[in-house]
Amino acid sequence: xxxxxxxxxxxxxxxxxxxxxxxxxxxxxxxxxxxxxxxxxxxxxxxxxxxxxxxxxxxxxxxxxxxxxxxxxxxxxxxxxxxxxxxxxxxxxxxxxxxxxxxxxxxxxxxxxxxxxxxxxxxxxxxxxxxxxxxxxxxxxxxxxxxxxxxxxxxxxxxxxxxxxxxxxxxxxxxxxxxxxxxxxxxxxxxxxxxxxxxxxxxxxxxxxxxxxxxxxxxxxxxxxxxxxxxxxxxxxxxxxxxxxxxxxxxxxxxxxxxxxxxx
Ligand code: BTN
Numbered sequence: 001x002x003x004x005x006x007x008x009x010x011x012x013x014x015x016x017x018x019x020x021x022x023x024x025x026x027x028x029x030x031x032x033x034x035x036x037x038x039x040x041x042x043x044x045x046x047x048x049x050x051x052x053x054x055x056x057x058x059x060x061x062x063x064x065x066x067x068x069x070x071x072x073x074x075x076x077x078x079x080x081x082x083x084x085x086x087x088x089x090x091x092x093x094x095x096x097x098x099x100x101x102x103x104x105x106x107x108x109x110x111x112x113x114x115x116x117x118x119x120x121x122x123x124x125x126x127x128x129x130x131x132x133x134x135x136x137x138x139x140x141x142x143x144x145x146x147x148x149x150x151x152x153x154x155x156x157x158x159x160x161x162x163x164x165x166x167x168x169x170x171x172x173x174x175x176x177x178x179x180x181x182x183x184x185x186x187x188x189x190x191x192x193x194x195x196x197x198x199x200x201x202x203x204x205x206x207x208x209x210x211x212x213x214x215x216x217x218x219x220x221x222x223x224x225x226x227x228x229x230x231x232x233x234x235x236x237x238x239x240x241x242x243x244x245x246x247x248x249x250x251x252x253x254x255x256x257x258x259x260x261x262x263x264x
Pocket of ligand 1: 064072081123133
């Protein structure tokens with residue numbers, strides 16, 4: 001059993017300062033020293049009726065996971081590991097993952113002053129290296145009761161496995177100075193409150209516009225999509241209003257809504 005603990009002061013103070021920008025994320029923050037996965041803890045809370053906006057954060061994860069069944073290395077204190085409980089209206093669901101990527105990019109930039117890029121759907125990059133990622137998990141395919149939106153940000157260079165170390169970076173490696181984690185959490189949650197508010201209020205077009213600016217370096221590039229059956233090559237043109245990636249291929253244009261996209 002994981003027992004939650006008091007929020008460390010550096011987080012409490014930064015969140016209190018940002019309280020008027022946190023929306024629902026100001027209500028309840030559950031902190032763990034060590035959990036398997038904050039997404040699992042948040043899902044358990046959501047199953048028990050936790051309100052929209054409940055936040056779960058941890059110092060370390062023993063079974064952090066990423067998209068496509070990958071492991072998300074989560075050494076103690078080396079990153080920010082955070083999950084939120086959302087109860088979105090059905091028409092906001094498809095764009096959630098795009099909005100979350102935008103929010104993490106904006107939060108990082110606001111807290112650390114580092115310009116970052118997005119790759120579809122929501123990978124956060126500094127140049128060729130990945131800094132942060134988002135994992136959205138819905139309670140069901142139909143009749144979604146809740147979505148757990150988790151994000152992980154590499155803060156410190158850490159003992160990542162070699163296959164990850166070559167392709168990953170961290171805020172402190174990029175900046176060459178310590179980063180205020182409390183501010184980072186507060187700014188990411190404030191940005192998430194804003195972008196989720198955009199979706200709830202029917203401003204998905206605004207979120208798409210911000211995403212396109214952040215993804216400019218990857219749009220127009222050749223991609224390979226691991227389609228069921230055989231991979232499909234094409235050019236990543238844009239996203240549509242649902243957040244799907246529009247890929248131009250020799251056989252016409254396709255909409256990619258899930259699965260692995262490799263940038264070539
Ligand atoms: C990815 O890019 O593959 C997504 C990574 C998401 C990692 C975060 S860390 C907090 C939350 N808990 C998890 O187990 N995963 C997400």
